[in-house]
Amino acid sequence: MRTMHRPLRALIAALAILAVTACAPQPAPLQTVRPVRLMSVADGNELSSQVFSGEVRARHESTLGFRVPGKVIRRLVDIGDRVQTGTVLAQIDATDYEHVRDSLAAQLGAARAEHSFARDELERHRELAEQKLISPAELDRRDTALQVAAGRLRSLESQLAQATDQLGYARLVADREGVVTAVNVEAGQVVAAGTPVITVARQSEREILIRLPEENLADIRKGQALEVSFVARPAERVEGRVREISPVADPGSRTYAVRxxxxxxxxxxxxxxxxxVAMRASGAFQMALPLAAVFEPQSAPKTGPRVWVFDDASSTVKSILVSLGRPLEGERIEVRGLEAGTKIVVAGARSLREGQKVRALGDEAPVQARIRSSE
Structure with a gap:
């Protein structure tokens, strides 16, 4: 009898253990913690400027050249030389122009003598005509001869003046005070009239030439104040103002020249x-996010674009609606609806779900801000 009760008591004990085990609380299933990469949305005031590199140039530059052709025999200046108004910069061989001037001077002397003789002849023939010793036709011929001599005299005077000017053009002189910024000829070179020889820049006004891409053209306006720094002295700041915005893009780079x-x-x-040059524009603050940070839920594809926002306290993510603008270079897109300080998931966004715990791999650089001028 006792032998039959022992298995029964063992069975009852096993059932009791199973009942206790079933009533005990079960441990929560392990949740997958996904690694993600984050990007912080910076304050609009901190990123309200974009920097563009440029080169200091003179506002007024004169590219000078000889007004007559010839062989360059002397170049008297080099790049960097300071010149005054009237300074001789270069000279061409003036021998031929001297010969022309001397020849015309000799012809002019002969023409003056002929004109003087024709004038005296006309006076004598007028006296003879008054005495009825010559015909009126003969007097008219003397008068015509005087007019022809006078015309030839005036023509030669003009030719001599032109030859004298051309002789003077054999010397290239500075038309203003400045500094030589370019030299395009050397002694012995034959140049045509108008060939660029030397460039002189006026030092009184300086400017910076920058080139803006199309997406930044709306961020700048004529007369706008900009902050300028220089590689030579990075700690110093100089105020600049937009003087000119090119209305046409460069056909090669598709950028707009701004002075x-x-x-x-x-x-x-x-x-x-x-x-x-740092552009500080006023207007609506906009961010540019990587395209990988923006998604649409597969369960609700028509609800609009969203991004995952990281919560530091719980290390979880939640999605928020955003408004998209136009696509930008570098696989980015304009995004509105984010506040400064928000941390956005930019890698691994498509494999997350609401409230999921994540592990940040480290923040990337702040979201680049764009400043659009108010319409």
């Missing part, structure tokens, strides 16, 4: 220096 004047440029700012 920024430096009305109060320090004396140490030299031509050719590399400058950085």
């Amino acid at each position: 920024v004047s430096l009305p109060d440029a320090p004396a140490w700012v030299a031509f050719g220096m590399t400058a950085s």
